[in-house]
Amino acid sequence: MLSGVTTDPELDGLAAVDLSDTPGLDRFYGVIPAGGVGTRLWPLSRAAAPKFLHDLTGSGQTLIRATYDRLAALAGDRVMVVTGEAHEGAVREQLPDLASEDTVLEPEPKDSAAAIGLAAAILFERDPETIMGSFAADQVIGPVEEFQEAVAEAVATAATGKIVTIGIKPTHPATGFGYIRQGEALTVKGAPHAKDVAAFVEKPAEDVAKEYVASGEYLWNAGMFVAPVSLMLHHLAINEPELHAGVVEIAKAWGTPAQAETMARVWPGLKKTAVDYAVAEPAAAAGDVAVIPGGFTWDDVGDFAAIARLNPAKRASGITVIGETPRVYSSKASGVVVTDTARVIALIGVEDIVVVDTPDALLVTTTEHAQSVKQAVESLKAHGDDDVL
Amino acid sequence: MLSGVTTDPELDGLAAVDLSDTPGLDRFYGVIPAGGVGTRLWPLSRAAAPKFLHDLTGSGQTLIRATYDRLAALAGDRVMVVTGEAHEGAVREQLPDLASEDTVLEPEPKDSAAAIGLAAAILFERDPETIMGSFAADQVIGPVEEFQEAVAEAVATAATGKIVTIGIKPTHPATGFGYIRQGEALTVKGAPHAKDVAAFVEKPAEDVAKEYVASGEYLWNAGMFVAPVSLMLHHLAINEPELHAGVVEIAKAWGTPAQAETMARVWPGLKKTAVDYAVAEPAAAAGDVAVIPGGFTWDDVGDFAAIARLNPAKRASGITVIGETPRVYSSKASGVVVTDTARVIALIGVEDIVVVDTPDALLVTTTEHAQSVKQAVESLKAHGDDDVL
Structure with a gap:
């Protein structure tokens, strides 16, 4: 798959660094959860036209299109999107190459654990060896090469049997993000920067945030997860067994005549919870989570002040x-x-x-x-x- | 005419004070110059919908309608409006009782001397004894009874052969208005507050404005003029003979088949100048101008700060x-x-x-x-x- 990418002259600019021998990259599948209205960006972003469908950086691309392009350079056409039913048309218009079976439409929003869990379960049914990489549709990242190098390190680390998050080196003591405390360095082929995650910590008060930044030990939690789908499902099964059973039931029906009926029946009953609580934090406590520090700039475009910063x-x-x-x-x-x-x-x-x-x-x-x-x-x-x- | 007003039960509230025996009031004719876009109120006020066509006080009335009602209580239906051709429809909609011959439409704006001069000339042709009272269409005034009492005093004073302005007692050292320095008190039947005008003075600097207000001798020049039309024309003829000849030529054709042709031919050549320069200031120098101090509140709604004040x-x-x-x-x-x-x-x-x-x-x-x-x-x-x- 990847060779098709690196030899595509149109993508040469995106994949200037050859990452094709990254361990595990041939099993990599990008997942883009595209939920969230972006209420703080009202009235631009709203239920009918959420944040990820806007070009908030003046780049000429919507945020979801830019997210897709960043991943396609590593994953080729192996990209899945999880979004609301209402956005199907807009998403297909933005991503004409997105396959039907990779377009997961939520009948109602159920937070990130259900969205990412269902993606993991569907990918597991197709190939249990798959390494997924989940990246929200509404983030602004650059330069793209540095992001891709970090993802490649995350994939290599995930291939050793870890859930890997990419943490962002903080540029200021932000109080609107959770933080990741880095642990010991790991020895991973193809991932020289990989470290253990000592802990995920909640959004801090400002003085605490200042200590975090000053210590150099903390990274912003950008909600990026790269992991073997089997390991994601393993921790989901331990911590949220009903949610796990639900997504597995839908995944088994996926691509069969029972898909629509199963989705409509099972999805509404799933628990609303974040993947951080359902998987990442308990997995970290179990010693199963690693982190790659990302040196790229990252912004979740949380409000209009961010738009001013980014433009x-x-x-x-x-x-x-x-x-x-x-x-x-x-x-x-x-x-x-x-x-x-x-x-x-x-x-x-x-x-x-x-x-x-x-x-x-x-x-x-x-x-x-x-x-x-x-x-x-x-x-x-x-x-x-x-x-x- | 006036009796028709004071016996109209609908207008009783407006004319609570019986002013019907005011000397000269039977010769009184209201004139409303309705020009000026009100640029400082853009984009509400604009060429196609100038200030006077808006309700800027939340009263439920447009400014021109309120101006008309204030005058109609004194002048009955003897009210003339001078406005731009473009506003004919809107003005007629606001003032359905306005007579055709009292609707003077300017082919292009020519400032106040031409507008008020033409009104004076037309009224002079109809009845040389007429006393006109000119009040801009876009001012906010209250209480209306105090305004009407001041106008009645101005009419009584004008009947003695004066151009009479109504000056506003300043409430703060405004630098955006011209001022009127009051002279000696006059002895006029029906106008106990009439005074000579010592001088009109230009918009002052702030420190000068403060002195004006502190002295108690100065009033704001609100551009209100009550005068025998013959005296207005007399001073216009002395100071702006060509402008005078032009408005008289149009006035002689007014109401005849030649009206439209004459207006179209003569008006565009008229000089653009303010009635203050063309009539009021030279007349004051000649000792022909009196002033009635108006105790009512007055606002020319010059900008959006005024709208905040008024509402x-x-x-x-x-x-x-x-x-x-x-x-x-x-x-x-x-x-x-x-x-x-x-x-x-x-x-x-x-x-x-x-x-x-x-x-x-x-x-x-x-x-x-x-x-x-x-x-x-x-x-x-x-x-x-x-x-x-």
């Missing part, structure tokens, strides 16, 4: 503009404008402003208050303004 | 909302939202913000920068964005 203002005005046909006038203003309309937008005397202009909803806030957008959405929901959510 | 926030949130169907959510925000759309607007963490939401243009600024909106409009014009101006 440095190119105009002298200090305004970052994201939109197809922006007509923005600004004077003594700075911040971010995201526009989904052809309206003229004039900003005067507003600093660090965030303006998100869509046909049916308008948000005006500041980068400082970007995290509060979630409460606004909750309030709108409480007031029955669901039409714009 | 105290009624909600605990601190946001003033103007619009037909507002759907505004706010958190830690204060300021003004003017909306012409049915969009949901969410404001988070923005203080003294001004958001003006129209179908094709959006303004985000602060009350502090409200005066800068004019530059934005000029810049948009320079960039060819005329479609939204």
Whole structure:
């Protein structure tokens, strides 16, 4: 599979480093969970058009397309997407090469353990030796070569029988992410940076986050997991046996005439829980988790302040503009404008402003208050303004 | 005419004080110049929908309708409007009782001397004894009874052969208005507060404005003029003889088959100048101008900060909302939202913000920068964005 990738001249730019002799890479399968509305990016991101379907970096690509391309350079066409039924059309439009059997549609959202567990179970049924690599659809990563080198190390480490996470070297004491405490270095062929995971730790308070960063021992938990599907299922079976039984039942029906009926019957009853709790943390406690420190930049584009960070203002005005046909006038203003309309937008005397202009909803806030957008959405929901959510 | 007003039960509330024996009131004719786009209120106010066609106070009335009602209580149906050709339909819709011969349509804007001069000339042709009272269409005044009492005093004073302005007692050292220095008290029957005008003075610097206010001798020049049409024309003829000849030529054709041709031929050549320079200031120098101090509140709604002032926030949130169907959510925000759309607007963490939401243009600024909106409009014009101006 991989040789097809590295000899494809169109992909040469993406796979400048030859990773084709990475142990386990011939068994690698990319998985992209594409759930989550991205409430803090309302009204741009919303139920009908979640974050991963937007180009939030001005790259010309949606986030899910960029995620797919990053993985395809390593996995070829062996990529599976798990997303909501409502997004089937948009996802197929973004990823025309995605196979039908690799398009897993959730009848309702069930959090990451069910999504990743079902992917693992389906892949296990096809080939129990498969190594999966799960990467969320709505993250921004660069440079892509460094990411791919880290994934290759993770695959090589997973091939030794580990669940491997890729942790991000923290650039500031973020309080919005969980952290990974690194343990002893491992000796793995093809993975010179692999280490044991001593522990996963919850989102810290700011002073704790500062200690973490200062110590050099901690990495951000970016929710990236590379692991033998058998090991994922093993830990899921131990910690969430009902959830495990459910995804295995669906996986056994996958690709058979019973697929739709089984999915519709079993999925709604599955427990909502995160893969961190259901697999990663107990597996770490059992000594089964390793980590590759990723030196690439990583952003989960959690709010509009992130969009400002990821899109440095190119105009002298200090305004970052994201939109197809922006007509923005600004004077003594700075911040971010995201526009989904052809309206003229004039900003005067507003600093660090965030303006998100869509046909049916308008948000005006500041980068400082970007995290509060979630409460606004909750309030709108409480007031029955669901039409714009 | 007036008796018809004071006996109209619907107008009793407006004319609570019986002013019907005011000397000269039987010769009174209201004139409403309705020009000016109100650039500082863009994108609400614009060429196609200027300030006077909006309800900026949440009263349920447009500014021009409120202006008409204030005058009609004194002038009955003797009210003339001078406005742009483009606004004919909107003005007639607002003022269905306005007579055709009292609807003066300018083929192009020519500033106040031409507009008020033509009104004076037309009224002079009808009845040379007429006393006109000119009041801009886009001002907010209250209480209406105090305004009407001041106008009645102005009419009584004008009947003695004066051009009479109504000056506003300043409430703060405004630098955006011209001032009127009051002279000696006059003895006029029916006008106990009439005084000579010592001088009109230009918009002052702030320290000068403070001295003006502290002295108690100065009033704001609100551009209100009550005068015998013959005296207005007399001073116009002395100071702007060509402009005078032009408006007289149009006035002589008014109501005849030659009206349209004469207007189209003569108007475009008229000089653009303000009635202050063409009539009021030279007339004051000649000792022909009196002033009535108006104790009513007055606002020319010059910018969105004025809208905030005139519409105290009624909600605990601190946001003033103007619009037909507002759907505004706010958190830690204060300021003004003017909306012409049915969009949901969410404001988070923005203080003294001004958001003006129209179908094709959006303004985000602060009350502090409200005066800068004019530059934005000029810049948009320079960039060819005329479609939204």
